[in-house]
Amino acid sequence: MAKKRTRTKSASSNGDPQTLQRPPAEILFADELRALAKASAKDPKPPGWKLSPRAVLKFVLGDPSEDRPAKFVGRRAFLERCIVSLATNRGLMLIGEPGTAKSYLSELLTAAISGDSTLTIQGSAGTTEDNIRYSWNYALLVSEGPSENALVPAPLYLGMKHGKLVRFEEITRCALEIQDVLLSVLSDRVMAVAELPEAQRSLYASNGFNVIATANTRDRGVNEMSAALKRRFNFETVHPIADIQEELQLVQRETNRNLSRSQVPVTIDPELTELLVTTFRELRQGKTVDGKGIETPSTVLSTAEAVATGYAAGVHAYYYSDGQVQPLHLVRHLVGSVLKDNPDDLKTVRHYFDHVIKKRKTEPWQAFYDARDELI
Ligand SMILES: Nc1ncnc2c1ncn2[C@@H]1O[C@H](COP(=O)(O)OP(=O)(O)O)[C@@H](O)[C@H]1O
Ligand SMILES: [Mg+2]
Structure with missing residues (x-):
């Protein structure tokens, strides 16, 4: 009272x-x-x-x-x-x-x-x-x-x-x-x-x-x-956030805030946020960080969608795994963000995995690539 x-x-x-x-x-x-x-x-x-x-x-x-x-x-x-x-x-x-x-x-x-x-x-x-x-x-x-x-x-x-x-x-x-x-x-x-x-x-x-x-x-x-x-x-x-560092900080903060508001005691690693934000930015802008042109999907991969993907991955990791967000969780929820109405978008993302992500030999990129079979 x-x-x-x-x-x-x-x-x-x-x-x-x-x-x-x-x-x-x-x-x-x-x-x-x-x-x-x-x-x-x-x-x-x-x-x-x-x-x-x-x-x-x-x-x-x-x-x-x-x-x-x-x-x-x-x-x-x-x-x-x-x-x-x-x-x-x-x-x-x-x-x-x-x-x-x-x-x-x-x-x-x-x-x-x-x-x-x-x-x-x-x-x-x-x-x-x-x-x-x-x-x-x-x-x-x-x-x-x-x-x-x-x-x-x-x-x-x-x-x-x-x-x-x-x-x-x-x-x-x-x-x-x-x-x-x-x-x-x-x-x-x-x-x-x-x-x-x-x-x-x-x-x-x-x-x-x-x-x-x-x-x-x-x-x-x-x-x-x-x-x-x-x-x-x-x-x-209103333009998408131009600076990648600012976008990283915002996605990290918002994802963790959403998780804590829904009483999920999980936080996403800054390394994984970087992977998520980089992927979204490259697909949104049609260009990789090293300047290579790539195809863009027809859905908008906005900052808001990146937050939603990170949030869903965290919830998933908590209820179905050990609470550690892994690249696999991100791949699974990427599908829901990208694939809204156009089946060709999935092909575009698969192509991006096979031609861009595959070449990134460090972690967590390799684990992200290894989870590509979830893109269905
Ligand atoms: N520039 C930005 N500043 C703060 N949050 C942003 C920004 N861009 C995207 N977001 C994210 O997007 C979410 C809100 O999206 P929303 O207002 O629904 O977008 P819109 O109305 O443009 O479709 C915020 O909660 C935040 O997570
Ligand atoms: Mg709106």
Whole structure:
């Protein structure tokens, strides 16, 4: 019982953070956000923001002087532009290949700026205006008539009302007319609620409201967006991590964090992380570390996929072996990452094993090669 009383308010309404599969960033990093808010209380900040732009940058990029690693690995100039966009009258559109942490970055930014990353619209072919703006509680609508009480707010309504950032994930997967619901909201910062009595018919956005959208360039593509809507966003492209050392550190850290969160007492060896990341990078870039051209599979072998592969290998090693992650475990789970829909991809990877990995005579590469028969 005593433990219960010490929980934070948001955590208690969502259960114990320790038992949540994936707590949102504002819960996971609650202490850090509180400390940053305190330390930067005197910094200038845009109206409606919880943290100053400087503190937001520190939260996302970490602080080497305090031994806090970057949560998102990216260039500072890019991040500054993203944060500035959110303080203007335009939304922020993050575009890029799948698995480049667009969603994660938008979660971190909304958690830092609004203290809430959960006002999220998930774009899909089935997204409706109701999922974006509001819908009605029909029982109340019938008994009381249209009133704010009978209105069931959706993320855009809540963000405007409470002055928070709203996330629109994979916006280009929605039909054009659904995307265009954002047009008037982003330009005039007002939402018409036509059903309500006249005095309540316009919802004006409070300070702090804005939209972060994400779009995968591999999906239907951003050309599927109206020119009018494009004008209301600043576009920023998120690139895969350029520096191999940075990618190694991130994959190592994220893999081990995932394992420990799922109570698997296994860590992956830095040597194996290097093997995993090198393999993913070579196949992604179509080039080996010594500059030889190779064929690339049609699936994207992103950093996020590398983490997922390392994580699965660790879980596998724990439950079915002695808890020591081996190259064999990586090969087994590589298949699930690479082979999504195109059977030719497996051939491409086999070819890579036979022509590139075979020649690497040191361990753990040899053991990796020896496990190639698992590529089925
Ligand atoms: N630059 C990066 N910084 C931090 N994590 C990254 C980066 N690139 C990839 N990742 C990994 O990808 C995961 C998130 O991917 P996600 O946000 O779902 O990608 P996207 O939305 O672009 O498809 C992160 O949890 C992390 O493991
Ligand atoms: Mg995403």
